[in-house]
Amino acid sequence: MSFWEYANPKRFMALSGASLPWLTALTALVLGVGLIWGFFFTPDDFRQGSTVKIIYIHVPSAFIAINAWLMMLVTSLVWLIRRHHVSVLAARAAAPIGLAMTAIGLITGAVWGQPMWGTWWEWDPRLTSFLILGLFYLGYIALWEAIDDADTAADLTSVLCIVGSVFAVLSRYAILFWNQGLHQGASLSLDKEENVHDVFAYPLWTCIIGFVLLFVTLVLLRTRTEIRARRVKALIARERMA
Amino acid sequence: MPDLGTYAVPVLSAYGATGVIIALLIWASWRRGRKVRQELHALEGRRKDA
Amino acid sequence: MIALLIRDLRLAIRTGGGFGLGLAFFLIIAVLVPFGVGPDSAILGRIAPGILWVGALLSCLLSLDRIFALDFEDGSLDLLATAPIPLEGLVGIKAVSHWLTTGLPLTLAAPVLALLLSLPEAAYPWLIASLLIGTPALSFIGAFGASLTVGIKRGGLLLSLLVLPLYVPTLIFGAETIRRGAEGLATATPLIMLGAITLGTLAVLPFASAAAIRVNLR
Numbered sequence: 192m193s194f195w196e197y198a199n200p201k202r203f204m205a206l207s208g209a210s211l212p213w214l215t216a217l218t219a220l221v222l223g224v225g226l227i228w229g230f231f232f233t234p235d236d237f238r239q240g241s242t243v244k245i246i247y248i249h250v251p252s253a254f255i256a257i258n259a260w261l262m263m264l265v266t267s268l269v270w271l272i273r274r275h276h277v278s279v280l281a282a283r284a285a286a287p288i289g290l291a292m293t294a295i296g297l298i299t300g301a302v303w304g305q306p307m308w309g310t311w312w313e314w315d316p317r318l319t320s321f322l323i324l325g326l327f328y329l330g331y332i333a334l335w336e337a338i339d340d341a342d343t344a345a346d347l348t349s350v351l352c353i354v355g356s357v358f359a360v361l362s363r364y365a366i367l368f369w370n371q372g373l374h375q376g377a378s379l380s381l382d383k384e385e386n387v388h389d390v391f392a393y394p395l396w397t398c399i400i401g402f403v404l405l406f407v408t409l410v411l412l413r414t415r416t417e418i419r420a421r422r423v424k425a426l427i428a429r430e431r432m433a
Numbered sequence: 434m435p436d437l438g439t440y441a442v443p444v445l446s447a448y449g450a451t452g453v454i455i456a457l458l459i460w461a462s463w464r465r466g467r468k469v470r471q472e473l474h475a476l477e478g479r480r481k482d483a
Numbered sequence: 484m485i486a487l488l489i490r491d492l493r494l495a496i497r498t499g500g501g502f503g504l505g506l507a508f509f510l511i512i513a514v515l516v517p518f519g520v521g522p523d524s525a526i527l528g529r530i531a532p533g534i535l536w537v538g539a540l541l542s543c544l545l546s547l548d549r550i551f552a553l554d555f556e557d558g559s560l561d562l563l564a565t566a567p568i569p570l571e572g573l574v575g576i577k578a579v580s581h582w583l584t585t586g587l588p589l590t591l592a593a594p595v596l597a598l599l600l601s602l603p604e605a606a607y608p609w610l611i612a613s614l615l616i617g618t619p620a621l622s623f624i625g626a627f628g629a630s631l632t633v634g635i636k637r638g639g640l641l642l643s644l645l646v647l648p649l650y651v652p653t654l655i656f657g658a659e660t661i662r663r664g665a666e667g668l669a670t671a672t673p674l675i676m677l678g679a680i681t682l683g684t685l686a687v688l689p690f691a692s693a694a695a696i697r698v699n700l701r
Binding site for chain 3: 326329330333338343351354355358362368369
Binding site: 231249305416 | 435436437438439440441443446447448450451454455457459462463465469470472473477479480
């Protein structure tokens, strides 16, 4: 059975319905373990004191915020090419989650930055690009809300997502050019030297996985709702014609 | 509660804000899901009767 | 295609909305900012590149929703879509027409407004160069946004939300060109990047815009 079988709404509903309880439990478990481990059982950092504990929510949320958009890009392409409704509805479902994660990333970043850098905000490349990402999410969601016809909305938002992605990459480089930043470089790559120390890294990875599970669970839940909402619209339209 | 020292306010605000946003997200998703589910149930019930 | 261009230009100038409005808005911004920021010419001079570019950007935004909306409402867009001219070409014409009636006049008016904002003398040629090269991108990106929102009633605000983030690269390189020019630094890099973005949008966005219009005409 190929992966595309799940593009069939009925199959998708069946599979997601069956797996959702398990996913929810797993999410709660992993996220709970990660956060409790990080918050209660890790030491303070030499330079950052207890604010290092913010890493367990800041990094995972930022990670999801960026990857949610990538997921939306892929599912939008799938919609445009193969016309699977489940795909584009999943993109629609993911957007508010991505936006929420962007908000969390920005807020936790600001709250962490104040005691550490002495400022709530800096126009540093990472923060700035992240803020622009939030605007892209807003535009995508707004466009869905503004259009009545479901398929038209699906097509237009997908085109927006793709064009937006190109400009997001362009903006990233433009912003790098515009300002060389103060935000720490990548600290979780496998070969970098300025890696986060192990004692922080393990709970951090647990939290990242927990956030990923949270994202998947919520996307499945919301996509089910979108599929049902689409059916509701179809039934109402049919009633009106009868 | 570990001793957060002078950074108690930032750390707790960060966790607090995150908790609120995620809770809102989950609650809103759940609520919309329930509403749509009930709507669909009602409509499909009407179809069966008709 | 030329006939189409002339028709659009005539419409824009005649109804008055597109043509004078953008310029007037640009002037207003150049006048309002000093009121907001204070009359210190040193400060104004430093932020002038940004103000001029943001002003140009916002002024372009004003007349964007008219590009397709008028034709959409009276059905001419349907006719044009089925005409022998490819829809991509039509989008290009509309964008060029928008540039001729908005971006180009802004570019020509900018040096005068730069006087109000105490832009350093060295920056003037770069002001004109960056606006000349960058404003076509604003029109083509704007046309893309307009094609997405053409079917939406009062979609002007949504259009702004969609288009403004797409303007960021052009804005950054455009303003940076002027700023570097003002300080006597090398302007080649941002200017080339600006040109590359403009050429890229000219080449690619008409296809995305045409696709969006086809979706909206279904």
